Amino acid sequence: MHSKKKTVAEQQPGQLSKRMSATCRFVCVALVSSFISLPIGADTAPEAQDQNQHQDPADQLRHNLQALITSARDRVFPSLVNIRVITANYFNGDEHKGLSVGSGTVISPEGYVLTNFHVVRNGQKFTCTLNNKVEISAELVGEDPLTDLAVLKLDMQELEELGISLSHAKLGDSDNMVIGDTVMSMGSPWALSRSVSLGIISNTDRLLASVDDDAEEMHFNRDQRTGIFTRWIQHDSSISPGNSGGPLVNLEGEVIGVNAMGRRRGGDMGFAIPSNLARDVAADLVEHGQVLRSWYGWKLKPIKNSGFSKGVLVNSVVEDSPAAEAGIEAGDIILGINDEPVTVWFPEEEPLLLMQLAGYPVGSEVKLEWQRDGETHNATLVTTQLEADRGKEASFRKWGVVAIEITASMARNRRLPDTRGVLVQGVRSGSPAQTAEPPLNYEDVILAVNGEAVNSIAKLLEIYEALDSDETAESEVLIEYTRRGTNQLTLIKPKESTSDDRPRELAKAWIGIAVQPVLPNLARHLGTPEATGFRVTRVYPDTLAADSGLAAGDVILALDDQPLKPINMQDFGMFHRQVRRLDIGATARLTVQRGDEKLDVPVELERTRLTPGEASNEYNDDFGLGVRELTFLDRDENRWPVDMEGLLITKVERAGWAQLGHLRPTDLVLSINDEPMHSVAQFRETMDALDRQRPERVTFLVLRGAETRFQYVQPDWTPQIANTTKD
Structure with missing residues (x-):
């Protein structure tokens, strides 16, 4: 509970001006002292007295200010942390992982970290980097969206095992701050950790009011309010994205605010939550996990x-x-x-x-x-x-639906009669929910599934999991829902997981060369105006074409005495289309222009090679990693040996295990935990084995460009209980 503050009626007129006058007197005395308060006495060396008497007052003032800044910095800087958050965001009918970065301050010996709610929002995993660059796991203690504050707790066992002693900062009295006071912002702007900027306080009770003088209600989204209890400290110490949650520090080395807002591109206008408000909220979060209001x-x-x-x-x-x-x-x-x-x-x-x-x-x-x-x-x-503004969300992947629990506030905002059911917040395109007749839509309220009432998101998850694990269940799911006051029914048929392998074309005849059209204008520039056709740009090695004598630069004029006359660039594929009409194993006769000569070159036709679009592929949800088998063209384009083996990475999910292990699309996976990767089937078996073994670390050997790299992926096998995607 918040400590009692002065009521509006108890605020004294002119109180601010009195405080400012007192502060001005203090500053004036300090400035005068910096000019005249020189050490005099029997123990003072004459040389020192002479040196001090001749020191430029401006230099001495700068020196004293620098000493204050350095002292204040050193009191807070060791408690500064960089916070990395793996998030789960729900939109378009699915769960999407994300990665965000913010700042925070250790505020107690027990390892509690004060930061913003919007830094940890939708977070599933938290890692704090301390001032000494050591990474420590953290867990969410509680969050308070209405003040945009949250508290994490560092893993003290990890700190103990590493032999690290923890520093913590002191929360000062924000009511003592006045306009013009010097402050510092500390944090991780643009994820650049351990950064400090200097400025002054511009306003101590800033409110973002609307044009009609109403207190403006700020929102994270349609349902979630924030800032309703906050009078912001406005300052001009530069902050940017990534500074959020970091401390605003006075020259006594006390945290007097939590930076929360600034200009997106940085600059001279920042807003911090006063420390007196943050202190009360943090105490409630530590004690209760929430703020009871x-x-x-x-x-x-x-x-x-x-x-x-x-x-x-x-x-x-x-x-x-x-x-x-x-x-x-x-x-x-x-x-x-x-x-x-x-x-x-x-x-x-x-x-x-x-x-x-x-x-x-x-x-x-x-x-x-x-x-x-x-x-x-x-x-x-x-x-x-006071109940939460917004309920918990979950993704139901096989249905293609994201749903959210309905709070009393959400029901009022939508003029719903009550909080029964769950609200549809997204439907994935092409999913069973979207292709049902009628389809489920955004803002539909699901009331029942197969006749069983749905009164919470937990209940819908329970029904969903039961249906998914019941092999005897009906293939269609009956959903009762309301839409703008009408009660409706629909049937959805969840899709079974299927292989993502693409269909392969029937084998056709092929000549192992790459060509480009030679149009009349280009032929004239080549000195052979009549030699329109297709110029050979590459003869693929290890093909029958390579054994035929064809060479790059040859211009193919005819195929089996049929002239090839491209008219424009839209005829780019004419040559290979004509070849595909022939029989595999037959011999085609190419008429080519080579310099001033015309030659007939016989070429035996072979089978078309596998294209990247036809290659077998696999996506692993746990690692957030997609791969496909290598093709002939992959090896040729990358100048890899014809016997090169491995799997090409095609997709890396944002903030998934693979991305956090620094794997990238186009990396070639050579081995996983020393097991060479030869095929998609082998990759699938390896992933299944890892799921059973659940090792702490998985080593990928990849080829990136011309270099091999060892990339270490650290899976988080711990199941997420809340706000998780259900397969």
Whole structure:
């Protein structure tokens, strides 16, 4: 629970100016001292006195400021961490892994790390890089989207095994900061860790208000609000993407803010969450895993321009909410709360009141004094718990559906009658859900599956897994859903996993050469205007064409006495189409122009070679890795020996195990754990064996360009319980 703050009514006019005056006096004294406070005494050497007396005051001031900055930096810098997050994002009817980077600060000896919610959002795996560049695993303790704060906990056992002592930073009092104070931003801009920038505070109570002076509600998405309790510290120390979650530090070496927003390309406008708010939220997350807050069911508005002289305006009231039960209506003016007068003139004052109200224990009886039509009334409001804005998501891959649990807030936003069912958030193109008649659509509410009610995402996962494991289950799944108030039924037929091998064309006749059309204009430039046809650009080695005497530069004029006359570049494939009409094993007679000579070259026709589009391939979901077999053209284009063996990487899933192990598309996999890779079937068997053995590390030997490389993949075999894709 938040510690009690001063109410809006308790804020004294001119308090800021008094604090600024006091600070100015302190700064002036400090500056004067830096000029005149020189050591004098019997122990002071005359040479030192003379040196100090002749030191340039500006140089001494710069030296003193640099000493302050260095001291403050060194107090916080050892506790700075770079955070790498493997995420699971849900869109287009599927789960998509991602990789994000942010910053954080160790704030306790127990290894708790303070950062932003949006840094760890949708995270499945967390790794923190300490100031000494050592990587330590971390787990999520709790997150609070409404303040954009979260807490991780470092794996203390890993630290102990490595013999590393942990430094932690002190959270300062953000209320003591004033405009003009010098601050430093620390973090990982653009993933460049251990970075520091310097600036001053531009504003201590910044609120991002809309044009009509309402406090602007910020959102991560349609359903998730953030920043409603925050008065931001605006500053001009440069921050960029990657700085999020990092500390804003004063010259005493205290963390007085958590950087959360800035200009996307960096620059002189950054916004930090005050440390006093962050301290309370972090304490709740460590103790409870969440922040318990009271809910009233109203929206409030400052009285500026309203004609009222005191109080705060009730802008709207949620039906059946605590405010509605207490008799509060939109348009009422709240004059007092628990016998304390309250007035909110400006949007900047609203977060303080909202935080004070939310901080009352859930179930509190709150006394209200309110005014309607000039008459004053009193009532007692009993608070309830503020629930999460947004529910948990999951992907149902064989159906091609992403669904989310419906919260009370989501139901209100969509005017749904209740929170029953789960909400469809995406349907994969071509999936069973999309090809069903009628198809499932975005924002449909799934109420039942095969007649069994669905009241939560956990229930739908349970039904899905049971159907998937039941070999006797019907092939079609009956889904009941609502769409814009209409109740509908549909049948979907989940697809079984099938091999991704592509069909191969029937073998046709082929000559092992590459050609280009020779059009009349090019023929004239070659000095043989009549020699239009197809110029040989390459004779493939280890083919019958290579034994025929054909050479690069020959221009093929005719095939079996049939002239070849390309008209434009659209006739690029004419030569090979004509060859394919002949019989494999037959001998074709090519009329070629070689210099000034015309020659007849007999070539025995062989079978077409396998193309990359026809090659056998395989995709492994665990590793996020796709491979295919090598073809004749692969070996030729890469100048590999004709007996070269291996598997070509065709796909590496973003933030999958393979990518984190630094494997890349076009790498040639030579071996996996010292097992040479000869075929897709062997790759499939190796992956199955790894799934059974579950080793800590898998070694890939790959050929990248002209060099071999050992790439080490560290699989995370631990099953993810929440927010996971279900096969």
